[in-house]
Amino acid sequence: MIKSKAKPLEEIKEMLKGYKRVLNTGCGGCASVCLAGGMKEVDGLNTKLSVSFKGDGVRFKVDGFTVERQCEMEFLAELDQMVEHYDAILSMACGAGVQFLAERYPDKPVFPAVNTAFIGVNRDLGWYEERCKSCGDCVLGITGGICPVAMCAKGLFNGPCGGPQDGHCEVDKDIPCAWVNIYERLKAQGRLNNIYKLYTAREWEDQIQGRIVLEAYKSRYVEDVK
Amino acid sequence: MYDLARGPLMWAAFIIFTGGVIYRSVQLFMLTRKKDRSFYTSQSLKKQDSGKYSSEEKKLELLVSFQNTLIGKHPVMALISTVFHFCLFVVPVFLFAHNLVLFESWGFVLVSLPDSVCDILTIIFLFCAVFFLVRRLVVPKVQAVSTPYDFLLLLITAAPFLTGLFAYHQWFDYNTVLIIHILAGEVMVAAIPFTKLGHMVFFFFVRILIGSEYSFGRGSRTWIT
């Protein structure tokens, strides 16, 4: 899922300066799973903010409410009755959730309380590792289920660089070399011919906003230009 | 009847209890495995560690972690539950009369608390039990999951204390009350491993041994999935 991490309190306080009544919204989806923006974190941040602003002698009131997911309008609708009572909204969801919230309430300033980090896996509780850069052109099928875009520091497509030592990345000794792993796995599965082929440079054309419309839904959302 | 309750039945109760607790612990242990461990060096994580706590935030974090404890979230429930379980253990183990029985049987004694203290603790315990009963009857969320079984278990737990109080003060016919007291105690002890009271084993085992968001410490084991 999407992994995120709390922003430093000082940064959040800086953003909220001048706002007297703030609604802090949690997200019950990914943000909750990675212990960054669920109800518990909303309550915790609200306590920190209240105590800290009080210490500064600033009038400040913050309430919390957690919805199922902030990347879905239906769930955001639950907040409609609430937001009018607040000067600003704080969101503990990922960047997508924050923006959808800001879109639903365009006249309210919306601030992020967490830094969205990556798409990753749960190694263990509170321990997450990146696995996907959402590059939009998946090659996992030929690389033995190990991503050279996300797992290789240089994002190489045709084997390792000259740097790996004992199977580890030269950029960080704690990270295994993606290409050593890809080689080992394909070898074990007898699929090494997968990577004998040379792959040409990727066209990094997806630097615009990523969009997906499923084929079956095209008739709904895509208009053909004549 | 007294001899039966003091003799074979008591043995039966303690054997069921001890055997049951051992059985449950082994069973739980077999259902878990040692957790894989692999750690990064702090050196390597440094680069990605953007959100370090400031000294002010560290202090606030302490406050927040206190708020997230049972005491912070449910102060009344935490207090009453702690007192309840404290009395549940302390009164029967350190009661003078029980130690006397122990001495008569096996010739040794544990430390004894003054009778007056145990008397007060018993009354406190019974008040806690009443609190749980009322809570079960009137709080909607507790009502929603309460079954006759839950009430029965509360009764099983409270009965030895209630009858013990009667026995100590020699209210009603002492001999009858005493026999009921002994039987009630035996029922409770024997019920622990194989009923909801098994949370005695489960609590220590799971909260300490299995790592989770709420475990005590990091936990060295995990469920086999």
Add this chain to the structure above:
Amino acid sequence: MKTVDTKKIKDMLKMKKARMKLSLSACASCSICAESCFLFMSKDKDPQYMPSYKVVNSLGKLYKKRGKVDRLFLEKMRDLIWKNCVLCERCYCPFGIDIPGMIAFARSICRSQGISGVYPHTLGAPEEEYSKNETG
């Protein structure tokens, strides 16, 4: 209407019996888990969203009935374990009972009978959505 393969359910229940039964029997119905569920809190503290309620009335009932359930039972259960729970895995149990693991297992059993969550929940009761999807 399809029938329910109770043998399959029984086999599944048996597979995780020791752990699940121990966990179910450890629950003292203390209801302390309630406030740790954000859905419980945001749905006006409706007990139907309480973690222990969801487990006891799904997996708990499956074990109590030893897997002998009909389709209607499973369809009713679907609401409880899909609509009332997002599996965020944040519920607190004083004894450390793995509530999300139990709800996930109840979901697996439902799926083995072709019953699963209907999306999105908010557009109406799953039953309505379900039939709408089938006809539409």
